[in-house]
Amino acid sequence: MRRARVALAAAALVAGVVLAQERAIAPGELKSGAAFLGSDLRALQNDDFANPGMLWVERGEKLWREPAGKNSLACAGCHKDQSMRGVAARYPRIDGANAKLLNLEGRINQCRTERMGAEPLRFESGELLALTAYISRQSLGVPIAVGIGGSSRARFEAGRASYHQRRGQMNLSCAHCHDAQWGKRLLSETISQGHPNAYPAYRMEWQAMGSLQRRIRACLSGIRAEMLPYGSQEHLDLELFLAWRAQGLPVETPGVRR
Amino acid sequence: MAARIQIPREAKRGEVIEIRILIQHAMETGYRHDDVGHLIKRNVINVLSCRYNAVEVFRADLSSGISANPYVQFYTVAEASGDFEFTWIDDEGEQGSERRSIVVKG
Numbered sequence: 001m002r003r004a005r006v007a008l009a010a011a012a013l014v015a016g017v018v019l020a021q022e023r024a025i026a027p028g029e030l031k032s033g034a035a036f037l038g039s040d041l042r043a044l045q046n047d048d049f050a051n052p053g054m055l056w057v058e059r060g061e062k063l064w065r066e067p068a069g070k071n072s073l074a075c076a077g078c079h080k081d082q083s084m085r086g087v088a089a090r091y092p093r094i095d096g097a098n099a100k101l102l103n104l105e106g107r108i109n110q111c112r113t114e115r116m117g118a119e120p121l122r123f124e125s126g127e128l129l130a131l132t133a134y135i136s137r138q139s140l141g142v143p144i145a146v147g148i149g150g151s152s153r154a155r156f157e158a159g160r161a162s163y164h165q166r167r168g169q170m171n172l173s174c175a176h177c178h179d180a181q182w183g184k185r186l187l188s189e190t191i192s193q194g195h196p197n198a199y200p201a202y203r204m205e206w207q208a209m210g211s212l213q214r215r216i217r218a219c220l221s222g223i224r225a226e227m228l229p230y231g232s233q234e235h236l237d238l239e240l241f242l243a244w245r246a247q248g249l250p251v252e253t254p255g256v257r258r
Numbered sequence: 259m260a261a262r263i264q265i266p267r268e269a270k271r272g273e274v275i276e277i278r279i280l281i282q283h284a285m286e287t288g289y290r291h292d293d294v295g296h297l298i299k300r301n302v303i304n305v306l307s308c309r310y311n312a313v314e315v316f317r318a319d320l321s322s323g324i325s326a327n328p329y330v331q332f333y334t335v336a337e338a339s340g341d342f343e344f345t346w347i348d349d350e351g352e353q354g355s356e357r358r359s360i361v362v363k364g
Contacts, residue, residue, distance in 0.1 A: 052280065052327040054262065
């Protein structure tokens with residue numbers, strides 16, 4: 001028995017070492033996307049009033065209190081005065097009931113369909129972005145900490161494979177830029193480490209708020225690859241892997257990005 | 259049209275105060291085309307005006323060059339307690355307005 005326990009501990013130790021080695025960017029070297037911005041955009045993100053993403057956060061706060069669906073329930077009806085602080089930092093995560101991986105958007109829509117008797121909100125709709133931004137904003141400064149053990153493991157491994165998958169006419173994977181070339185210039189841009197901690201974020205190129213999946217699609221389009229559909233399993237797996245990669249970075253929603 | 263407006267709640271008479279406005283608007287330039295190649299009609303907020311106790315203290319004529327969700331910041335002198343009234347209108351005639359009060363002491 002004791003030998004078994006020792007063996008188990010040794011195995012856990014080995015697993016821990018392997019996990020640490022799997023990180024392409026050491027925890028001490030993690031840099032949020034904000035670190036790759038010009039000082040003007042960084043100042044805009046840090047300005048609680050002028051940050052245009054706050055328009056969505058404010059709308060989200062109203063929607064949070066608005067009853068919807070057959071059961072005439074608002075989010076605030078169940079969650080009351082309960083703070084959502086720290087919640088966004090734990091997503092994507094496996095939903096216990098049906099063992100499906102959900103991102104925050106998926107969790108909101110699950111609440112709507114299963115508890116409120118309401119229609120799910122469309123991906124990238126103003127309402128879904130607003131609610132996601134409002135909930136994420138409450139985790140401002142909370143370090144990202146997603147679980148990848150147990151039933152999440154398979155989804156995590158799929159996400160890792162997806163991240164390292166070469167795609168498109170340029171035959172690049174995410175890792176080719178965001179692990180191997182971050183900090184270098186791509187034309188006028190500085191390549192970031194590709195972290196998800198500021199999403200949903202306000203992007204200058206979009207002149208609007210957008211989700212992490214929209215941002216991933218923009219990257220895929222940039223390398224001339226087929227864009228993943230919104231809400232697809234591969235997108236979710238990738239989101240989980242990205243969150244693990246950014247483990248420890250504080251949530252910044254709503255970020256301002258180029 | 260949602261908007262965020264920031265003015266100080268209180269000021270001393272004669273003090274220069276900062277006023278900040280952020281309005282949610284797509285500010286469609288009129289130069290973009292839709293998926294089938296048709297020009298998308300220009301629709302921008304073309305006038306933004308601010309009245310302080312019924313006197314216009316600021317007015318901006320905006321056009322296609324202004325980004326979506328425009329942010330405007332200006333200064334005025336606090337003269338008397340009362341209301342700031344902000345109004346704006348876009349090319350399609352949609353109007354927005356907001357009111358904020360200030361207490362001026364001294």
